[in-house]
Amino acid sequence: MLSRVADSLYWMSRYMERADGILRMLRINYASSQDDIQDFSWKPVLRIFSYLDEDSAAAIAHNSRAVLQYMVTDRENANSVLNIVTRARENARSVQDHITKELWQCLNEYYHTIRDGQVMKGLHADDPVATLDVLIRQGLLYYGITDVTMARGEGYAFINIGKFLERGVQSADILDIKFGDLDFARTDTTYWKYLLLSISGYELYLKTYRSGFDARNVLELVVLNEDFPRSVLYSVRQLQKYFERLKIERNMEAFRKLDFLIGRFHSRIKYSTVESILQKGIHAYLHGVKEDLYEMGNAFNQHYFAYT
DSSP, X not given: OXXXXXXHXXXXXXXXXXXXXXXXXXXXXXXXXXXXXXXXXXXXXXXXXXXXXXXXXXXXXXXXXXXXXXXXXXXTOTTSHHHHHHHHHHHHHHTGGGSOHHHHHHHHHHHHHHHSHHHHHHHTSSOTHHHHHHHHHHHXXXXXXXXXXXXXXXXXXXXXXXXXXHHHHHHHHHHHHHHHTOOTTOOOHXXXXXXXXXXXXXXXXXXHOXXXXXXXXXXXXXXXXXXXXXXXXXXXXXXXXXXHXXXXXXXXXXXXXXXXXXXXXXXXXXXXXXXXXXXXXXXXXXXXXXXXXXXXXXXXXXXXXOOO
């Protein structure tokens, strides 16, 4: 497969995963803002998903509608869902011969849906959750069509590598922000509930831990749980699985370099415990996780996508 094609498939997938993560976080945090109108702040979300400086973030931190508009439809925000989906579609358009017709149609429909003026109106209506749900369902449709229609070749491998690399970064980012300035003994049930809902981990948490909400259990679920699709450990295992499919004799040097990085990272996560994470410090540990994931991304750019 040409490096240009692999690059487009990889970034199409990363952008779609990022859009899904932003929309889920916005939906749950909007619900949280309605429960706690006085004290709620959008600053954590803006720190994770935007490039605003502290003053700009503070200016809209207590204005839910302004944040929704900025994060979903603002053309000046490089990380708005509108711009992310546009870039995903552009990448897909450049490799239409390597994706299915159904997948292209799905991305095209998503692009036109989010550009529709009704989305902007919906975000300013009484209940913007309905509009966010429409966009989230478009993302779920993309995942389903990709899984059902794409051939299990190199292209599919690059799509999943992009998805799980982006997902691992997001999970680490969210935990880093949520735990960053937090008393680890905090027992605020609502706080943990909304955190888990924002990454679709609430139901699994309730089924896995019977003793109620506890910061240690949340950390364990999101970093170390083998069965949670958005945990860091699950993401790196899927990353390793799909990377193995790229092994070919004429590219062994690049393969070995990436294989070493992924294997080292997998071992680091697999053999971590909540106690070892706390001993090192949550922020330091999660910062290391993100640095390793960024290093992998840079290595893919260098060895597989021919970036200088």
